[in-house]
Amino acid sequence: MSKTEFPPSITSRPVYGELEARSGSGHLMIADAEGAEAILDLANSADADFWAKAHIIYIPKKTGTKYSSQLEALGAGKYYAGPSYEAAQSRIRRALQDCHMGTQVYLSGTESLMGQAMAEATAAGIPHTAIQTEHRGSTARRMQCVHCKGITEDVTTDPFECSHCGLSLFVRDHYSRRLAAFQGVRVDAEDPGNIPEKVELFK
Amino acid sequence: MSAGTAKLNVTVAEVKPINDLVTRFKFVRTGGGDLPTFSGGAHTVVEMQDGDITRLNAYSLMSNPADRGAYTISVRRDDQGRGGSKFMHSKVKEGLEMVISNPVNLFSLDLRAKKHLMLAGGIGITPFMAQMHQLSMMGGNFELHYSVRTASLGTYAKELSERYPGKVHIYHDDQKEAIDLKTLLANQPLGTHVYVCGPKGMINWVHSTAEDMGWPREAVHSEEFLAPASGKPFEVKCAVSNKIVQVGEHQSLLEALEAAGIDAPYLCRGGACGQCETNVIGYDGKFLHYDHWLTDEQKAGGKHIMPCVSRFEGKTLVLDR
């Protein structure tokens, strides 16, 4: 799947770039699903000694084994594949704890993965401007309901139902870095019961 | 008034020679009362009435920022300099009334850092002294690596080692000791910010080594005050005030504008803050840009000059002042 061009939006909406190999004392790469493609593309320009210092944490999701053998073949010093972000989280925290200043962080794949890993990396002390990102794959959003605060993953329609409180929520571009989530606001707040038809906006 | 910041009337409360080159000065508010608070890394601009010349030099505040009763600075005598430090050493005595600016901080700590790694060279130690006071009160994590020429010229090295045991590392040039920068930078935990204050060569060394090692630009901070360079005298036309100003050999363009009664803005007087940036309306000649503010393109473009440190050689220079 190719890269997504997001339309220009409000300033809180994250923007993503293209991963490039940078000099650093280590390389922590965190990707999900099609995000593997960004790492494989970067491999075309990385030096031979790049991979020995690299640590790849990969969550294949629906892509199954499509990319994992290619990623493994890159010869990263450490390679881990896990079933979900939650399962990988303690490994991500541990990896950040162990690395030193000078380590480069590369995030690729869905906004949900990049946003959550970004929050971990900035909490560990890396300025967010120094973290590289590249969006690949699904544009489904991780949404927070501003009413019950519950998080709904993989939202593809607007409006959508909050998976916690059941309200119909309008999908905003307003983004919280701390929560790594977009904000969902009750769509029928002014006129209860008047819920527009769902439109599939994200894939 | 646009020039500088608000002024403070102070009296010199103590003059204390620290070693062969460095003297410490303590200022209290004339007539009593508290001085404004500041944060570690701030400097003040000291006005010196040297005969009919007014000199304005920036010095880092080194006292505890929590102490509002007095400010202290340390001045290294520079015999090659234009006279400001010599004036401080020879003319400033206890009881003298002076005017200094409100503190301005262009070298503040990034308090989001999990650790502060400080690298000082020579008299570049002074801003760190205030920062270490501040951090130790907050329980902040810091480490100082301080490079001095000899033990006897290691200004405050001994007292700092005693005040912050285990956090202060001193390197003596004459004993061939040097900061092992690569190893030091390689072993810093995530969230460390590095700060450097010292000679230009040291600052460049830290910036380029950190960059090569993958340190984010935002985590590397430096401060260097340039003393304005002397040079050939030149003439400048000031279009707004309609004056022609002569800039002397040992005078900066900024000082010449001030002497002519032109209200020119400044903060650091050392080419670092950007406050004095002035538009060039026309010129025939060449600029001698010495600042750290303008980009290389701007320096080549001939549309801007930083009068606090930069000069001009040629036929005509017309400024928007």
Ligand code: FES
């Ligand atoms: S006064 Fe700060 S750059 Fe000139």
